[in-house]
Amino acid sequence: MDVGVFLAALAMGTLELSEAGAVSAIYAGAYKSWIPYIYGALGVLVVLLPTFTLGRFIELLPIQYVLIVGAIILAYFGYRLIRSARRSFKGIRKHHGEEKEGMGVVLVVAITEALEDALVALALIPQSYSSTLLGTGISAVLVLGLTALLKNQIARIRLPHLKFVLSSLLFSLASLWILEVTLDVTEFIVLPLFLLYLGVNYLIIKI
Numbered sequence: 001m002d003v004g005v006f007l008a009a010l011a012m013g014t015l016e017l018s019e020a021g022a023v024s025a026i027y028a029g030a031y032k033s034w035i036p037y038i039y040g041a042l043g044v045l046v047v048l049l050p051t052f053t054l055g056r057f058i059e060l061l062p063i064q065y066v067l068i069v070g071a072i073i074l075a076y077f078g079y080r081l082i083r084s085a086r087r088s089f090k091g092i093r094k095h096h097g098e099e100k101e102g103m104g105v106v107l108v109v110a111i112t113e114a115l116e117d118a119l120v121a122l123a124l125i126p127q128s129y130s131s132t133l134l135g136t137g138i139s140a141v142l143v144l145g146l147t148a149l150l151k152n153q154i155a156r157i158r159l160p161h162l163k164f165v166l167s168s169l170l171f172s173l174a175s176l177w178i179l180e181v182t183l184d185v186t187e188f189i190v191l192p193l194f195l196l197y198l199g200v201n202y203l204i205i206k207i
Helices: 003-031 036-059 061-092 098-124 129-154 159-182 187-206
Strands: none
Touching: 003 036, 003 129, 003 159, 003 187, 036 098, 036 129, 061 098, 061 159, 061 187, 098 129, 098 159, 159 187
């Protein structure tokens, strides 16, 4: 086993998947349902199963097209989230389909975080497939355990505030992916983009 590859896969898997677990717990608490956990797990499996079953073949896909399509999807859900958050902060009556919409958000967040993890896994697989698989697998189990242990604390986070932050995150990731395709930028630009969208979303909510 390659210890370095294992630790890298474990650290990145725990970091990326923990957000999907937290979002699932918050929506589960808000809607008093365990279904968001299923959506979260499904989103992770949809990405990671092909990553480790097809392995090297996925590396042959043109990543530019994947990023463009992903950016469009993230921007769409970012818009839906900030619109829903604005309704909540303004005290406007909730839309009748908002619960269903929320489940879709859990799925998209889980897929997004799993995709971020998969990109790292694809870089590690050529060095040691077994170490990457083991690290990613343990990280998934670790996140499940932490989510179960802390779900009551996580569920106390208010849904409108979560939507506000998630929308900013999705917009910043969408912008980052587009910039990666069109310009030579580093991932460090995601932080100023996130702060920018926090400000923009705040203004949208206040209007």
